[in-house]
Amino acid sequence: MERGRGALGPALELVHTGRAPTRAVLTAELGVTRATAGAVAAELEALGLITVDARPAAAGSQGRPSHRLSIASGGPVVLAAQIHADGFRAALVGLGGNMVATAPGCMTVPADPSHIIDAVVEAGAGLLRETGRRCLGAGLAVPSAVAEPEGTALNPLHLSWPAGAPVRELFTQALAKAGIPGPGGVTATGSTGNDVNLAALAEHRHGAGRGSRHLLCVATGHRGVGGALVLDGRLHSGSSGLALEVGHLTVNPAGLPCHCGSRGCLDVETDPLAFLTAAGRTPGPEVSLLQQSRDLLRTEYADPAVRTAAELIVDRLGLGLAGLVNILNPDRIILGGLHRALLDADPERLRAVVADRSLWGRSGSVPILPCTLDFNSLIGAAEAAWQPVLDDPLAALG
Amino acid sequence: MERGRGALGPALELVHTGRAPTRAVLTAELGVTRATAGAVAAELEALGLITVDARPAAAGSQGRPSHRLSIASGGPVVLAAQIHADGFRAALVGLGGNMVATAPGCMTVPADPSHIIDAVVEAGAGLLRETGRRCLGAGLAVPSAVAEPEGTALNPLHLSWPAGAPVRELFTQALAKAGIPGPGGVTATGSTGNDVNLAALAEHRHGAGRGSRHLLCVATGHRGVGGALVLDGRLHSGSSGLALEVGHLTVNPAGLPCHCGSRGCLDVETDPLAFLTAAGRTPGPEVSLLQQSRDLLRTEYADPAVRTAAELIVDRLGLGLAGLVNILNPDRIILGGLHRALLDADPERLRAVVADRSLWGRSGSVPILPCTLDFNSLIGAAEAAWQPVLDDPLAALG
DNA sequence: GTATTTTGTTTAGCGTCGGCACAAAGTCAG
DNA sequence: CTGACTTTGTGCCGACGCTAAACAAAATAC
Structure with a gap:
């Protein structure tokens, strides 16, 4: 009687991520029969998780108009x-x-x-x-x-x-x-x-990462650089949760010493402090380093010192991303924090560096996109x- | 009538990798009932893929002795x-x-x-x-x-x-x-x-990688270094097959220039040529560089020059492996080619370097093992x- | 107004698996 | 040797989750 128990989860995920607006596309996405998709939708509605509109959506195209599926308001x-x-x-x-x-x-x-x-x-x-x-x-x-x-x-x-x-x-x-x-x-x-x-997971489900199967996210907040990988919709955090510690790739062999024992790590060479220092600014204590960096990029990008500093950091970041591309071969890269701001400031330069420094850059470069949920x-x-x-x-x- | 269609594949894989010697353990490994496991085994036997011994295996323990499952001889x-x-x-x-x-x-x-x-x-x-x-x-x-x-x-x-x-x-x-x-x-x-x-896949199925869920393999043959990652039993080769190009991690900032444009890459710093050069030997043309390196390690490891060269390469290799551990967090590392020979020569040094240079080395070091199938x-x-x-x-x- | 297209529902049926009772084949204790 | 126990293997039935196919509904097309 109650059909569609095994397909229940995938179906809910499709509605959850906005990829199944109607039962018709749910049918196609799940690869099941209309009967099953209908039963699954009915079951999810009975559970109070989604609602099926009573009135069909505006038609426009040929054929019987489909009813809209949406997240139940007031649900859990x-x-x-x-x-x-x-x-x-x-x-x-x-x-x-x-x-x-x-x-x-x-x-x-x-x-x-x-x-x-x-x-x-x-x-x-x-x-x-x-x-x-x-x-x-x-x-x-x-x-x-x-x-x-x-x-x-x-x-x-x-x-x-x-x-x-x-x-x-x-x-x-x-x-x-x-x-x-x-x-x-x-x-x-x-x-x-x-x-x-977790922010990467959010980007994958509801942000710039939707639909990606090999998503790499890199971001810097106040200090240090973080990375994350979402494979086939699931976070890949390694065998003990410690994967994607991307901050200690070498991007500037003659660079600053890092607490990890090496020098010139992505961590210390591309974070807000590195940018502010390169731009010749003394960071103030009033607002966060990230905020100061963003403001600087937004308001004074015309200043040659600022622009040069940004390009320097972009080059180092590109080197680090290229290293990650060589190892992980993602189909998309999303940047957050200061890295996102640097991407916005000069998208082409970063993409060119990554394509140039990654081994297979010439045979297909990876899309590098800004996050859309502010790495939430x-x-x-x-x-x-x-x-x-x-x-x-x-x-x-x- | 014919039960166990969905469990057929997993069951065959268990027998294939030698992890299901009898129907009883097949039952446990698949997490199904004895009835299903029995039906699955019968089906696989009917397909001519496996054989169920007519006589029970030597008992020894209490209870009804189980019949051995084995790969059908003369099968496909x-x-x-x-x-x-x-x-x-x-x-x-x-x-x-x-x-x-x-x-x-x-x-x-x-x-x-x-x-x-x-x-x-x-x-x-x-x-x-x-x-x-x-x-x-x-x-x-x-x-x-x-x-x-x-x-x-x-x-x-x-x-x-x-x-x-x-x-x-x-x-x-x-x-x-x-x-x-x-x-x-x-x-x-x-x-x-x-x-x-493919060699990594072989190691995972039949070699030192059996049972690993996050297996990293690194090997050097004649020139260059190759890597591979097996996640949950499937090769992870990235979104377009180009992942695990591990050869261009920087392991010696002041090192040799590499064709990738950087210098001091794992590729040129830990391959047989690098080892022979570090040991002060002029490679001859008669046998492969890998063979010469292996011979040198086996027969002249007592020579201080050879030993020092080996330790130098091990240190660089350890740095590269630590970088990979930081990014991939594998639960096991298998080495092949010259890297395997270096591991055999001084296992503790390599493990110590990796533990010391990886971020979480102190909170649990990764087992580093030699390959058992010669990276076949x-x-x-x-x-x-x-x-x-x-x-x-x-x-x-x- | 009828045909066509697309969407949704109903019914029947089938394949896969779990549950359960039972049978088989050994060890263990006396 | 005998019976109790333990573990392995099988037969039967029903539940569940789906497909297939026919039918129904609601729009556009001509």
């Missing part, structure tokens, strides 16, 4: 949270990456991981109480490499946390304490992950939290 | 071939990596791709006539990067072929001309692939040819 949400150097953000996120509610965003120095994670979860619990929405899971992004499968933060550099803080365990405990219900009525087990990884690891944390539901909606909803 | 084979600088090899390979028949191995300079591929296929056709075995597919390894999905050899450096030679198309045409039957009675479409990639790309070509059968035995056998 997940708790997404992000911890950064100055505090945290928390939000409820529905399917389709819809922000349902956002907490004010506390600005405090997150000295003790346990305290701030408790606060994050409490903020989320407040949002859930206010909105009365059903919560199916929770995700947390931290600015640190996260070891798998333990879920410990190895280098929470900007947070003055102890290395190896058991972030996932703390998060799970806090969720249990706050009584946040998760899949199957049980208290949710939270997902946690490296923020660049909050959305990414939500994506990670939705993953179990996308994998098996029935099991996740009980 | 695939044609595997390898082209190298001095000629080619061709063989018939059964399931389980069993060499069934080997062609004498022509030693001629492969000037024209079309001619040598025709010769390879002719040799294979001869083997098939002699043995009368059924052929289910064919695979060819070439010492060059192979672009996907076109199947063209981009840098057949040692072969004096034109860059971009359509290897797969030539191979497929030659197979059709020779009338080599493939899956479903139709003429086989051949697989072709980069030889290091012939077996790897066979694995690639078997893949369709392993994916769907029924479809492949008609």
